[in-house]
Every structure is written in C-alpha cells, then in structure tokens.
Amino acid sequence: MCRLFIGAEPGLWEPQTRSMRLEGISTSVRLEGFFWTVLEEIGKRDDLSLSQLVAKLSRECAEAGHDPANFASFLRVCCARYQVLQLAGEIPAARDVAICSLDAEQILERERIRHAAKLPVAQRQLAGAASAATS
Numbered sequence: 001m002c003r004l005f006i007g008a009e010p011g012l013w014e015p016q017t018r019s020m021r022l023e024g025i026s027t028s029v030r031l032e033g034f035f036w037t038v039l040e041e042i043g044k045r046d047d048l049s050l051s052q053l054v055a056k057l058s059r060e061c062a063e064a065g066h067d068p069a070n071f072a073s074f075l076r077v078c079c080a081r082y083q084v085l086q087l088a089g090e091i092p093a094a095r096d097v098a099i100c101s102l103d104a105e106q107i108l109e110r111e112r113i114r115h116a117a118k119l120p121v122a123q124r125q126l127a128g129a130a131s132a133a134t135s
Contacts (some may be wrong), residue, residue, distance in 0.1 A: 020051045022058045029054065031072055038079040046098045088114075 012034040019028045030041075036050070043053035054075070061074055085091045091099065092105045 018050070018054075020054060021060075022055050029072055029075070031075060035076055035079045038082060039075065042078070042082055042099065045095055046100050075077070085111075 004108075013032050016036055017030045018036065018130050019026065021027070039053060040050050041086050043050055043108060046053070048056065055073065057078065058068075058071065061071065062068060072098075082091065084129050085107065087091060090101065091111070
C-alpha cells in the first residue's frame with residue numbers, strides 16, 4: 001500500500017514558498033507542490049490567477065473570523081475539500097464550470113445531511129438539537 005504513496009514524484013511533497021500581496025501586504029505562503037497545483041486548478045475554474053485566488057480566500061477567511069495564523073492549513077483543507085467534493089459529484093469534473101456558479105449553501109446542506117447520516121443515533125440527536133438551537 002505505501003508504495004503507491006512513497007513512489008510518487010517528490011515534487012508533490014516538497015515545500016515551496018510563494019510571495020504575494022494579501023490585502024496590500026507583502027507576505028509569503030509555504031505549501032507543498034501538490035497543494036499549489038490544486039490551488040492553481042481551482043483558480044483557473046473561476047478565471048483567477050493563483051495570487052488572486054489566495055487573496056480572495058484570505059479575505060473571505062478573515063471575514064468569516066477564522067484564525068489567520070492557520071492560513072496555510074486552511075489552504076490545504078480547501079484543496080482536500082475541492083477534491084472530496086468532486087468525488088462526491090458536488091463540483092463537476094468539467095473544469096469549465098466555475099466554482100462561483102455553484103450553489104454553496106445547497107452543497108453545504110447536502111454535506112451536513114450526509115455527515116449526519118453517518119453519525120450514531122445519540123450524536124445525530126445532539127447535532128439536531130444544536131442545529132435547532134442556532135436557528
């Protein structure tokens with residue numbers, strides 16, 4: 001099993017630092033080559049350069065109140081979610097479909113339903129009660 005992973009091109013896991021401007025501030029982000037490739041693919045779907053995509057994600061991440069100290073981790077999770085959502089059929093494989101054209105709220109709701117269906121009964125009841133309390 002491990003051969004499938006360790007035999008991959010080393011450039012996939014070698015870290016690369018990219019310099020860019022986020023909200024007018026020069027900064028650098030360090031990610032493995034694999035993640036830069038996925039981010040470039042995501043950006044191309046919406047006609048965004050890599051820098052534009054990362055700046056947009058940074059801005060929206062800050063607006064949502066997320067911890068900016070974990071931004072590189074956030075970008076990695078974005079890449080993983082992109083691929084998981086593609087496998088689930090939520091993001092079309094056709095790369096000419098812009099991600100901004102998708103109904104994010106409906107996708108997130110279907111994702112919550114799928115997740116809740118996998119929980120044991122007691123956890124589903126607690127999740128339902130918590131959801132009702134915040135509505």
